[in-house]
Amino acid sequence: MTAVRAAGAEPRETSGVTTAGLLTYVATHGEPDAVARLLELAGVSYTAEELADQSRWFSYATRVRLFSAATEVLGDPDVMFHVGAAALRSGLAHSLELVLRALGSPRQVFRRLPRAVAKFTTVSSMEILETTATSARTALHLHEGYEHSALDCDFARGLATTVPQLFGLPAGVVTSAECRTGDGRTCIYEVSWERRSRLRRRRNSGTDTDRELAALRGQLRTLQSTATELAGSDDLDTVLRQIVARAGQAVLAPAHLLAVAAPGGGPPLVHSAGLPYEEAQELARRLLADEDLGPRAVVVDVASARRRHGRLAAVYPSGDGSMADEQAMLAAYAGHAAAALELLFALDGARLEAERAGALLSLAHELAAADAVDAICQVVANALPRVVGCDSASVMLWDPSTGQLQARASADVGRPKQEVFFETPLRPEESPELLELLSTREPRIIRDGEGSPAVRSLLAQIGVTDVVALPLVTDGIFLGIATASWTTEAAPGELTGDVLVRLQGVGDQAVSALQRARLLETVRHQAHHDALTGLPNRVLFLERLLAELPSAGPGAHLGVLFCDLDRFKQVNDVLGHAAGDELLRQVAARLGAAIRPGDTVGRLSGDEFAIILPGLLDAADAHGLADRVVDCFDEPFRLEGREVTVGTSVGVAVHQPGSDAEELLRQADAAMYRHKQGQSSPRPA
Structure with a gap:
């Protein structure tokens, strides 16, 4: 049997009951500074308060150093026998005293001592060689890998003499002792005691009862102080650690x-x-699967009247440690732990609800301040982890022109994963989950390993396992989805109750904000674009021209073309205004095809168009582009089922230092009129 040890910690080989009793004895029988001298001589890293904590455990090496230091501080070679013999007076753990008393007699206690030894040390085991009504012969075996200490043997013998005292009898007497017999790792000693019947007349009849009452009161005080300690913390992790520490x-x-x-x-x-x-x-x-851990553990439920929170276990290296009545004692403690958890969960729940309500209110304020679609999507994605409690979130919008979902915002996803997410659209033909969302418009959970190959691949690339997808729908129109994702198995089992309400609360706000943003985008577009051709109008054209002025200069000349259709009025008069409108739309399309990617075409009014030419390497390049524009009118236009030939007059202006946008446009307009005067346009056929 080996000592139980947590990784990286000092071996848990000696119970705090032993060290607490030692410090009490030294403080009682030594000088005022005896405990301080003890710790200094022992060279241990623990404080007196830590060593006096009966719920803690220390190494065998720490134990032996403390025993040696106590012998020196008190100047008594037999001090460890006396420490063991004074265990009851020094404050033996009330829980252990009650368990041992429940066995009924010293003989029964000695028979069960092999189990009780595990409560003091994990480096030794005990064997009962013989018991009678007034004596017991025991063997204490030190495990391999540990160096024998005569002081430890003295302590064990002194401790054995206290067994009769549990029942109101005088201390036992060690009648024989053999140290390091056999393999050199075993100590054998015999303890005898007086019969209870011989002492009946001499013994105070209340002594036995008084000891039990004192132990019960001590146990009650321990439970009460533990309950107070647990109730005094508002941090879940701290409370859980305290429950284990005080168990x-x-x-x-x-x-x-x-x-x-x-x-x-x-x-x-x-x-x-x-x-x-x-x-x-x-x-x-x-434990949580309600499996039996066998005789090596004492297990109880941590449960209140409302619910079972979990399970608590006292664990021994083997099945030789647990004793009768311990389950009841641990259950009494677990009841206090459950009450503390119940209170803490209620406080956490109230705090969480307040935080989520605040997050929803904050979301409303942030959405009110956001007026662009992408900004709204990002606000919603940022809010979902706060409101729902997920690890990450996103918003994907539906593009009806391409028939796919495209990522527009994400929160709490690393940049490499974010790039994959934004570059991976979802199409209904590839993901049945999306097809279901499009048809049912109901939220659903998509779990890792259960989705389509396209969805599983995306989830794996961005590092999430479970996703809740909430459709964003308004007036029957599918706008997209908001997603809440988890990287562990923390996703809700089903979409009901509070989780669904919070999701829908975020979704409703998102839909309203997206509707408002799209309406605003429409208004803005109408305010800055020509309703007939969709090209920038005069206001937006001048804004863009003004934005290009700072970059104009040698090697990046800025040019403007001003175009006017020749005899556009005749088209309207002969074919009608509908044909004139169609002509303007076709002209806008041809001009858009003739220019470079960075150029801007705008419709200024009627049949007047203008083009911004930024970044020209040479001022003469503007005339080459003007020729290209003129050439695009060579092909006749198809209007009202007829081919109509329409020309254009083009004026060219190149920015000069000191001129502004309006001046540049006026120069191009003047150049256009000069060009128009030098040519004639054909009549409509």
């Missing part, structure tokens, strides 16, 4: 384990003392 006051054991179901779903909350991480996780899984 040792209820049941002495080398290790304790607490597994609690997460209040919001997801992986269980696991805290342990004295167990390696992997073993703690596996035992926690078995």
Whole structure:
């Protein structure tokens, strides 16, 4: 059997009951500074308060150093026997005293001492060689890998003499002792005591009862102080650690384990003392699955009247540590732990709801300030983790022209993953999930491993496992989806209740904001674009021309072309205004095809068009582009089923230092009139 040890920590080989009793004895029998001298001589890194904590465990090496230092500080070679013999007076753990008293007699206690030894040390085991009504012969075996200490043997013998005192009898007497017999790792000693019947007349009849009442009161005080400590914290992680740390006051054991179901779903909350991480996780899984851990553990539910939060266990290296009545004691403590968790979960729930309500209110304010579609999408994506409690979120909008969902915003996704997300559209023909959202318009959960290949691939690339997709719909029109994603198994099991309400709250605000943004975009577009051709109008054209002026200069000349259709009035008069409008639309299309990608075509009024030519390498290049514009009118236009030939007059102006946008446009307009006067336009056929 080996000592239980948490990774990276000092081995848990000696119970705090031993160190607490030692410090009490030294403080009682030594000088005022005896405890301070003890710690200094022992060279340990713990404080007196830590060593006096009966729920803590320390290494065998720490134990031996403390024993040696105590012998020197008190100047008594037999001090460790006396420390063991004074265990009851020094404050033996009330829980252990009650358990031992419940066995009924010293003989029964000695028979069960092999189990009780595990509550003091994990480096030794005990064997009962023989018991009678008034004596017991025991063997204490030190495990391999540990160096024998005569002081430790003295302490064990002194401790054995206290067993009769549990029942109101005088201390036992060590009648024989053999140290390091056999393999050199075993100590054998015999303890005897007086019969209870011989002492009936001499003994105060209330002594036995008084001791039990004192132990019960002590246990009650321990439970009350623990309950007060638990209730005084408002941090869940702190409370869970405290529950584990103080479980040792209820049941002495080398290790304790607490597994609690997460209040919001997801992986269980696991805290342990004295167990390696992997073993703690596996035992926690078995605890929550209601599996039997066998005789090596004392297990109780951490439950209130409303719900079971999880399970708490005192764990021993083997099945030799647990004793009768310990489950009841641990259950009493677990009741206080459950009450503290119930209160904390209620406070956390109220705090979370307040935070989420605040997040929804903040979302409304942020959406009110956002007037662009992409800005609105980003505000919604940022709000979803705060409101829903997800790990990441996104907004994807439906593009009816391409028939696909395209990412427009994301939150809490790393930049490399974000790039993949924005570059991967979803199409109904590739993802049945999207087809279902388009048809049902209902939110759904898409889980890792259950989706279509396209969706699974996207989820894997961006590093999430479960996604809740909420359709954004208004007046029967599908706008897109908002998604809430998780990287662990923390997604809700089903979309009901509070989760759905919060999602829909965000979705409703998003839809309203997107409607407003699209209406605003329409108004803005109408204010800056020609309604007939869709080209920038005079206002927007001048804004763009003004924006290009700072970059104009040598090697990046700025030119403007001013175009006027020849005899446009005749088209209107002969073929009608509908044909004239169609002509203007076709002219806009041809001009757009004739210019370079960075150029801007605008309709200024009637049949007047203008083109901005930024970044010309040479001023003469503007005339070459003007010729290209004239050439695009060579082909006749098709109007009202007839071919109509229409020409254009083009004026060219190149920016000169000191001229502004209006001046540049006037120069191009004047050049156009000069060009028009030098040519004639054909009549409509």
